Amino acid sequence: MKLSIERAALLKAVSQAQSVVERRNTIPILANVLIEADGDTVQFRATDLDIEVVDKAPAKVERAGATTVAATTLHEIVRKLPDGALVTLTADSASGRLTVEAGRSNFSLATLPKEDFPVMASSEYASNFSAPAPMLRRLFDKSKFAISTEETRYYLNGVYMHVSDADGGKVLRCVATDGHRLARIDADLPEGAADMPGVIVPRKTVGELRKLLDDDEMKIAVSVSETKIRFATPDITLTSKVIDGTFPDYTRVIPQNNTRRLEVDASEFAQAVDRVATVSSERSRAVKLQLSEDKLVLSVNAPDSGAAEEELAVAYGDETLDIGFNAKYLLEIASQVDRENAVFLFNSAGDPTLMREGNDTSAVYVVMPMRV
Amino acid sequence: MPTLCRDCLTDFNTGRRCPSCGSRRVVSHPELFDLTIAHMDCDAFYASVEKRDDPSLADKPVIIGGGRRGVVSTACYVARIRGVRSAMPMFQALKLCPEAVVIKPRMEAYAEASRAIRAMMEELTPAIQPLSLDEAFMDLSGTAKLHGAPPAVMLARLIRRMRDELGLTGSIGLSHNKFLAKVASDLDKPHGFSVIGRADTQAFLHDKPVRLIWGVGGAAQVSLEKAGIRTFTDLLRWDKEALVARFGSMGDRLWHLARGEDHRPVSAHEPIKSISNETTFNTDTNDPDILDGHLWRMAEKVADRAKAKGIAGRVVTLKLKRANHSSLTRQVALRDATQMADTIYRQARGLFDQLGDEGPYRLLGCGLSHLCPEGEADLSGDLLDPGAVRRAGAEKATDKIRARFGKDAIVKGRALR
Numbered sequence: 001m002k003l004s005i006e007r008a009a010l011l012k013a014v015s016q017a018q019s020v021v022e023r024r025n026t027i028p029i030l031a032n033v034l035i036e037a038d039g040d041t042v043q044f045r046a047t048d049l050d051i052e053v054v055d056k057a058p059a060k061v062e063r064a065g066a067t068t069v070a071a072t073t074l075h076e077i078v079r080k081l082p083d084g085a086l087v088t089l090t091a092d093s094a095s096g097r098l099t100v101e102a103g104r105s106n107f108s109l110a111t112l113p114k115e116d117f118p119v120m121a122s123s124e125y126a127s128n129f130s131a132p133a134p135m136l137r138r139l140f141d142k143s144k145f146a147i148s149t150e151e152t153r154y155y156l157n158g159v160y161m162h163v164s165d166a167d168g169g170k171v172l173r174c175v176a177t178d179g180h181r182l183a184r185i186d187a188d189l190p191e192g193a194a195d196m197p198g199v200i201v202p203r204k205t206v207g208e209l210r211k212l213l214d215d216d217e218m219k220i221a222v223s224v225s226e227t228k229i230r231f232a233t234p235d236i237t238l239t240s241k242v243i244d245g246t247f248p249d250y251t252r253v254i255p256q257n258n259t260r261r262l263e264v265d266a267s268e269f270a271q272a273v274d275r276v277a278t279v280s281s282e283r284s285r286a287v288k289l290q291l292s293e294d295k296l297v298l299s300v301n302a303p304d305s306g307a308a309e310e311e312l313a314v315a316y317g318d319e320t321l322d323i324g325f326n327a328k329y330l331l332e333i334a335s336q337v338d339r340e341n342a343v344f345l346f347n348s349a350g351d352p353t354l355m356r357e358g359n360d361t362s363a364v365y366v367v368m369p370m371r372v
Numbered sequence: 373m374p375t376l377c378r379d380c381l382t383d384f385n386t387g388r389r390c391p392s393c394g395s396r397r398v399v400s401h402p403e404l405f406d407l408t409i410a411h412m413d414c415d416a417f418y419a420s421v422e423k424r425d426d427p428s429l430a431d432k433p434v435i436i437g438g439g440r441r442g443v444v445s446t447a448c449y450v451a452r453i454r455g456v457r458s459a460m461p462m463f464q465a466l467k468l469c470p471e472a473v474v475i476k477p478r479m480e481a482y483a484e485a486s487r488a489i490r491a492m493m494e495e496l497t498p499a500i501q502p503l504s505l506d507e508a509f510m511d512l513s514g515t516a517k518l519h520g521a522p523p524a525v526m527l528a529r530l531i532r533r534m535r536d537e538l539g540l541t542g543s544i545g546l547s548h549n550k551f552l553a554k555v556a557s558d559l560d561k562p563h564g565f566s567v568i569g570r571a572d573t574q575a576f577l578h579d580k581p582v583r584l585i586w587g588v589g590g591a592a593q594v595s596l597e598k599a600g601i602r603t604f605t606d607l608l609r610w611d612k613e614a615l616v617a618r619f620g621s622m623g624d625r626l627w628h629l630a631r632g633e634d635h636r637p638v639s640a641h642e643p644i645k646s647i648s649n650e651t652t653f654n655t656d657t658n659d660p661d662i663l664d665g666h667l668w669r670m671a672e673k674v675a676d677r678a679k680a681k682g683i684a685g686r687v688v689t690l691k692l693k694r695a696n697h698s699s700l701t702r703q704v705a706l707r708d709a710t711q712m713a714d715t716i717y718r719q720a721r722g723l724f725d726q727l728g729d730e731g732p733y734r735l736l737g738c739g740l741s742h743l744c745p746e747g748e749a750d751l752s753g754d755l756l757d758p759g760a761v762r763r764a765g766a767e768k769a770t771d772k773i774r775a776r777f778g779k780d781a782i783v784k785g786r787a788l789r
Contacts, residue, residue, distance in 0.1 A: 152704055152722040153756075179754040180707065253755045286751065326752065352755055370752040 001065025001091040003037045005057060007102065010087050011078045013055040016211060016236060017046035018071035020053045032068035034117040035089065035098075037061045042089075045119070046071055051205055051240045052120040066114040067091040069098045077107055120239055125223035125230065129192035131172075133218040136231075139174040140206050140213075142185045142363055145332045147203050148178030155245030159206055161229075162198030162247075163189060167361065170194060175250050179368075181329050182253055183336070186362040196224045200243035205229070212236055254366055255354050258345035260318040262291060266337035266357075268312060269296075273334065276300045276308040277327035285327040288372045291346075292320045300327070301372075323349040324372030333365040375400040378528045378565055403569035404546075405522040408513040409638065411545040411553035412493070412530070415562035417506035419448035421485050422475050424539040433472040437462050441734065442652045445477055449562060482506075488538055496526050501638045506542075507557075509550050511638035528565065535563075548573075551634035555584055573632035577604040585629055592622070604630050643743075644681070648689065649673040650737025656695040658731030665789030667724065668717050670738035672787070675713035676779075678740055679771065684711035684749030685740035688719040692727075693735035700729060705742070709749040714763045716740060 017033045025031045034045040042059040045052065077100055081087065085102040091111065092099065100107040140159060148156035156178055164173040164186070171186040172193055201209075209231055212220060223230040230239045277285045280302035290297040294316055299309040323346060333355050334342055340358035347353070355365040376383045377390035378397040383405075389396055414420065418436040423429045433451035437444045444465045447456040454469040466472060486505040493500050496519070499511035512523035519526050527544045534540050543564040545556025552568045559566040568576055581603055583593050599618060601607050607615075607630035615623030628634065649670045657663065667690075678684055686709045693699045702723040710716060720738050754760050773782045 150704075150707070152719065152726065156756075177755060178707070179756045180752060182755055248756050250756075252758075324751075350753070350761065366755060368752050368755050371750075 001035070001037050001067060002063040002088070003042050003059045003061045004086055004088045005042060005059040007078060007081050007083065007085040007087050009057045009059075011075075013042075013044050013057040013235075014071070014075045014078050016055045017044040017053055018075040019211070020046045020048055020051050020208060021071040022048045023072075029068065029112050029116045029118070031070055031072070032112055032117065033071040033074060034066065034068045034114060034119075035091075036066040036114075037089075038064045045117070047118060047120060048204075049118065049120075050202065051208060051238065053208065053239075054237045056235050065091055067098055067111045068114055068117050069109045069111050073109060074100070081105065123225050123228050125225045125228070127193060127196040127224045129190045129196070129222055130219050131187075131190045131193075131222055133213040133220055134216055135187045135190075136209070136220055136222075137213040139172070139185050139187050140201075140209060142336050143174045143176040143183040144203070144206050145336075146176040146178055146181050146183040146365075147206070148176075149203075150178065153179070155200060155243055155247055158200040158202040158243045160198060160200050160247040160250075161196075161224075163194060163196055171362075172196075175247070177248075177250060177253070177366075180326070181333065181368065182250060182366040183333075184250065184254065184364050184366075190222075193222075197226050198247070199224055199226070199229055200245060200247055201229055202240060202243055205238070205240040208238055208240075212238060253352065254364065255345070255347060255352050258347045258351070258354050260291070260321060260346040261316070262296065262344040262346065263315040263341045264296065264312060264344070266334050266342035269342060270331055270334035272298050272310045272312055273327055273330050276310050277331075279306040279308045280327075281305055286324045286370050286372045287327045287330060288322060288324045290320070290322050291316050291318075293317060318346075321346055321349065322372075323353070324370045325353075325367060326370050329367050333367055336363065336365065373400045373402055374404040376404060376524055376528060378531070381525055381528055381532070383525065399524070399528075399565045399567065401567040401569055402571065404524050404567055407546045407548055407567065407569065408511060408515075408523050409547055409549055409553045410510045410512060410523065410527050411550070411557040412489075412508055412510065412527070412542050413545070413554075413557045413561070414489070414506035414534075414540060414542040416446055416448045416452075417485075417540070418446035418477060418482055419451075419475075420540050421482055422478075423448065425481065429473060433469050435462075435465055435469070435472045435474050436477050437465075437474060438476055438652070441654050447472075485538060485540060489534060489540070489542075492530055492533055492537075496523075496530060499638045499640055501640060509553065509638045524567075531563070531565070549632075549634035550636055550638060551586065551629055552632060554586055577630070577632055578608075580604050582607060582626075585626070587622075595619070644683075645743065646689075646739055646741035647674050647677050647681075647683075647685065647743070648691075648737055648739030648741075649677075650691060650735055652693075652735045653733070656732040656734045658733065661789050663724070663731075663733065663736060664721070665786055666736045667720055667738060668713075668784060668786045670736060671717035671720060672713040672784075674738055674740050675711055675716055678711040678743075679746070682746045683743045684709040684746045686710075686742040686744065687740070688716050688723070689737075689739040689741065690720045690723040691735070691737035691739065692724075692729075692731075692733045694729075695732050695734055697734070699735075700727065702727065708752055709742075709744050711740075711746055711749050712764055712767055714760070714767055715750070 036043050041056050043054055043056045045054045081102045088101040090099040096111055098109045098111050143159050160175045164171055166186050170189045172189050174185045176183050212233055218233055221232040229242055273287055276298050277300055280300050288299045296312045296314045301307045337357045343356050345354040352366050352368050373386050375386055376399050377395055379395040380393040382392040384391055390398055419434045434448040435444050435451055436446040442462050444458050444460045446458055451469050451472050456465045456469050482505050497510050497512050497515050501509040516522050531542055534542055541563045543557050543561045545553040545566050547553040547556050547568040548570050556566040556568045582588055582596055612627040615627050687703055687705050689703045691701045704719050704723055770782050
């Protein structure tokens with residue numbers, strides 16, 4: 001195998017691939033990236049056995065072939081090469097080395113046989129559709145903060161993507177929860193997605209996917225089966241196993257009869273929460289919300305370190321209510337609001353509270369209160 | 373040489389017999405009246421309490437322990453003569469001593485006796501570090517003026533009071549640090565009084581095996597032996613760096629202990645690090661219902677103790693021992709600390725369900741660690757488990773009933789399995 005490629009294109013392809021590779025590997029081949037050169041493209045394939053990413057880049061291929069080298073080493077080398085350099089990769093089957101040449105730099109890297117590289121089995125996808133990058137970005141960005149890290153409820157360690165009924169008909173919906181907060185984000189159902197099986201997309205996959213979604217004009221080809229999900233752009237294909245488990249019935253978690261309505265400027269609210277929470281150093285900082293007519297008093301009382309209070313002008317017309325929340329959770333949901341005011345719907349100090357942006361029900365958040 | 377009569381507390385200068393009362397129970401040591409760190413260890417404590425409460429047991433071999441499958445928790449001295457030791461499996465103990473009277477532990481009686489002893493110790497010094505119900509370290513430095521007598525006299529008086537007022541005996545180890553005090557208390561059991569002074573520390577330690585060190589158990593002994601270390605003299609041949617390089621932080625401690633140095637203070641408020649409870653079954657089982665019943669009972673006991681101490685924990689541990697004695701432990705960290713039996717049980721049950729192990733098991737245990745004050749616990753509910761709030765309410769109500777009418781006044785059906 002021998003090929004030449006422009007440094008920027010190589011860096012982009014290799015960095016996407018190496019981020020999938022687990023830092024600590026017990027199986028040496030999994031630390032490697034499979035490089036395959038053919039025609040006028042080179043592709044880089046990396047996997048952690050749950051996720052596989054294949055990244056293509058145009059290259060001048062002198063001799064077709066394939067080999068595998070340590071992903072992080074290759075990435076580091078390419079990253080440190082000068083911008084605009086032309087990089088030549090040459091695999092020498094006799095010595096078992098891959099030579100990386102750019103200008104006056106020359107590297108010789110150990111390889112492992114390409115036959116040892118585990119290529120993820122291709123599968124039949126029940127549903128194939130195309131979704132604009134901004135839509136997927138919104139679905140996952142707004143839900144991923146609520147993904148659980150709890151190992152016992154492993155089925156919460158991802159975003160549940162499925163087709164659901166909403167007021168305006170069927171929607172593509174992403175839900176994530178860790179039992180303390182929940183995010184439910186809806187988007188228009190893309191054509192061809194109606195038969196999609198509901199899948200739990202693992203946390204790491206959500207992180208990797210995010211790198212495919214920066215280009216607003218990009219259309220992402222999504223393929224879903226019961227066990228796998230694939231996201232593809234013309235250059236990059238990300239295939240991932242989905243979490244083998246049943247996502248709990250979240251619909252009963254979303255309060256339907258919360259009537260006490262608070263409307264507040266989300267960024268003002270978030271800043272105030274952040275300020276008062278400063279005095280507490282506890283792991284779970286509790287912020288108390290005292291609601292009375294058009295007034296919200298936020299307070300934190302940490303016996304060991306101090307107390308803080310801040311008053312906000314809000315729209316609230318119901319009975320007075322005192323309710324506590326974990327400051328971090330409040331901040332996280334408040335930061336999801338980007339256009340209108342945040343609307344909170346409360347029931348009692350012990351019941352889950354709902355938050356949404358204005359009257360938009362395509363993104364709702366539920367947060368469990370905390371005893372204060 | 374300073375000498376003290378342990379019966380009448382007369383001090384005199386050398387002699388095998390007390391000039392005042394004629395007792396032979398005397399203790400002599402050049403540093404007797406200068407040493408201040410003591411370890412008090414009750415003699416066959418649980419068995420002694422039982423014999424005190426039931427004089428008909430006085431001459432019989434008595435073993436305290438649970439069930440046929442359990443282990444010996446305490447053996448009285450009569451049983452010990454027959455070779456019965458604590459932590460020995462019960463069947464083995466009964467083989468050695470078939471006529472032994474086996475008594476199930478009455479922890480409340482022992483705790484009460486322990487409290488009475490503790491109260492007596494508190495009259496001597498505030499610096500008491502209990503290690504369990506029946507042993508404690510005491511630092512009597514600077515108390516001689518207050519009591520008008522050196523520590524040795526006060527300790528002998530303590531033991532005499534324990535015998536006279538509580539009908540229990542104990543042994544005293546007196547030295548210049550905790551390590552040696554603990555070693556000393558074991559030298560002359562039962563009803564002993566041993567002293568290791570600064571001047572005789574090295575001579576005392578030199579041929580002693582390193583397993584004397586508290587915390588050097590079987591595994592540590594093996595690794596020490598691999599390094600050719602069997603006795604304290606072997607240990608002295610190593611320099612500090614080499615010990616640390618080989619044994620990590622333990623190496624540093626070993627180096628100091630080899631020289632009879634132990635700088636740990638007697639700390640009255642050693643915070644507890646975990647709460648746990650375990651049970652050995654009468655017959656090995658892998659019946660999920662039976663295991664579930666045990667799991668609930670263990671969780672409830674752990675929760676009871678956490679509630680009694682006003683603490684909660686963030687990590688729940690499940691422990692199982694297979695029929696072949698190999699053990700399995702699993703832990704889960706909670707987002708929100710808890711002291712609720714229901715939460716501990718459910719988390720442990722989750723761990724159990726994910727074990728992927730067939731059993732059968734001989735022991736099951738459950739624990740709570742990463743402790744915090746109860747005010748920081750159970751602050752928020754679980755969205756996905758709306759029933760938790762009601763179950764927590766039920767548990768609180770149950771606790772009130774149990775506090776008023778006894779622990780068995782109300783139990784879960786699960787506990788009967």
